Amino acid sequence: MHDIFPLAGLSDPKTVKVPKNSPAGSIVYCPGCRVTESVYQAEGDADLLRARRAAVKTLQLANLGIEKEKVVALAVESLDLSRRRDLSCFWFAMLALLYAEETGLVEDELFRRALGPIWEKSQLHRGVLLLVRARARALTGGLPTAQGLFTRSLRAPLPPRLSEVCIAWQVENLVEMGRVDEARDLLREHGYFEPGKVIDDYPVLMAALGALELAAGRYEQSLNCFLICGKQLSDHAVYNPAVIRWRSPASECSSALRRRHLALHLAQEDVAAAKSWGSPWSAGMAFHALAVSQTDENTTQSFWAAAALLRESRIQRGQAKFYYDFATHLSEQNRLGEAGEMFKSSEYRAQVVDNSLWVERAARGVQRVKSTRSRQSLTKEEKGIATLARLGLTNAEIARRSHVTVSTVEQHLSNVYRKLRISQRGDLAYAMLPPCDWE
CATH class of the missing domain: 1.25.40 (Serine Threonine Protein Phosphatase 5, Tetratricopeptide repeat)
Incomplete structure (x- = not known):
């Protein structure tokens, strides 16, 4: 031995x-x-x-x-x-x-x-x-x-x-x-x-x-x-x-860093490898990464493909986050009824694994969909500043990069938190923001 x-x-x-x-x-x-x-x-x-x-x-x-x-x-x-x-x-x-x-x-x-x-x-x-x-x-x-x-x-x-x-x-x-x-x-x-x-x-x-x-x-x-x-x-x-798993999370990181081509390449490779192996959880998580890396009409289709695969698996790891991301995507498409169901699925999956963090996070998502505030979309400026904040930049760094004052950054972030019904900067990591038009 x-x-x-x-x-x-x-x-x-x-x-x-x-x-x-x-x-x-x-x-x-x-x-x-x-x-x-x-x-x-x-x-x-x-x-x-x-x-x-x-x-x-x-x-x-x-x-x-x-x-x-x-x-x-x-x-x-x-x-x-x-x-x-x-x-x-x-x-x-x-x-x-x-x-x-x-x-x-x-x-x-x-x-x-x-x-x-x-x-x-x-x-x-x-x-x-x-x-x-x-x-x-x-x-x-x-x-x-x-x-x-x-x-x-x-x-x-x-x-x-x-x-x-x-x-x-x-x-x-x-x-x-x-x-x-x-x-x-x-x-x-x-x-x-x-x-x-x-x-x-x-x-x-x-x-x-x-x-x-x-x-x-x-x-x-x-x-x-x-x-x-x-x-x-x-x-x-x-x-x-x-x-x-390394390609899917690497794709997620690349998407957050706005390296879309790398994100898409890694996700597509993971989908191919996971489909070849044939285990539903691996394939589902790969399609999740593919959905996040896409910026077109295929995003929703990839989310649904992932959901169908994950329902077949007893592996629960990451499923609460998947359904949360899917719900957020549907919210951004103004498909609020479907989004609410996905937030509930996220909450249920979190309860199955006794994950209090995601239970609370998903429950807030359900309330966000019910609230009239959730119907308010982010402005282009708010999206840009929220994306920079999610990347870890300070308010001062965001202000310099966006050519605005720090107080303007703070006001935009306050609006983002209110519209997304989140309470702190760290929650931006779990709020899928629409892609920005700038590099």
């Missing part, structure tokens, strides 16, 4: 420096471990050898984003052949099943493992079991519960690479709940902002850091993180967005 999850150092998010024992030397990329030829050493156990070969093949196909049905079959075969005792087969198979959105199979396996004697006695086994349970819960619902499981898992004696994955998934979960400062403190607590610190698993950590910066409205920094993540995944032959 230690050959598959070797002890290793940590790495630095700022310096894009991959350690010598990086996954680039692995047979296949797998979050949390470096899979080398030693995985095939099964000490004369023919079934275990076959199980591990099946597990590695499962990850190879999943990373490429092809043959999803075969991936699921190989994952189940690996679990059966290993007699549900081998930790490596368990980790590989569980990841593959989560990529395939086979959450029912994952839950069944977690239940079986919890009753097995080896999983009760070994602290390492319990820690990995908790980590998979936390990830599954974070994807399907119950964000506070997932956070507690992540915390418990991190207290277990996990190998450094798995601890890093646990921290990254914790960060993403905190960001989903709007606890951005806590997420940043967690990374700081574990030394990820210290000079010279090395990351074992760049894709996982950069995706988490990108999500953190995106939630904080630091779009340039977020885009850089996601592009680094994508470069690393490409180097490891990982093209499936179900493994780690």
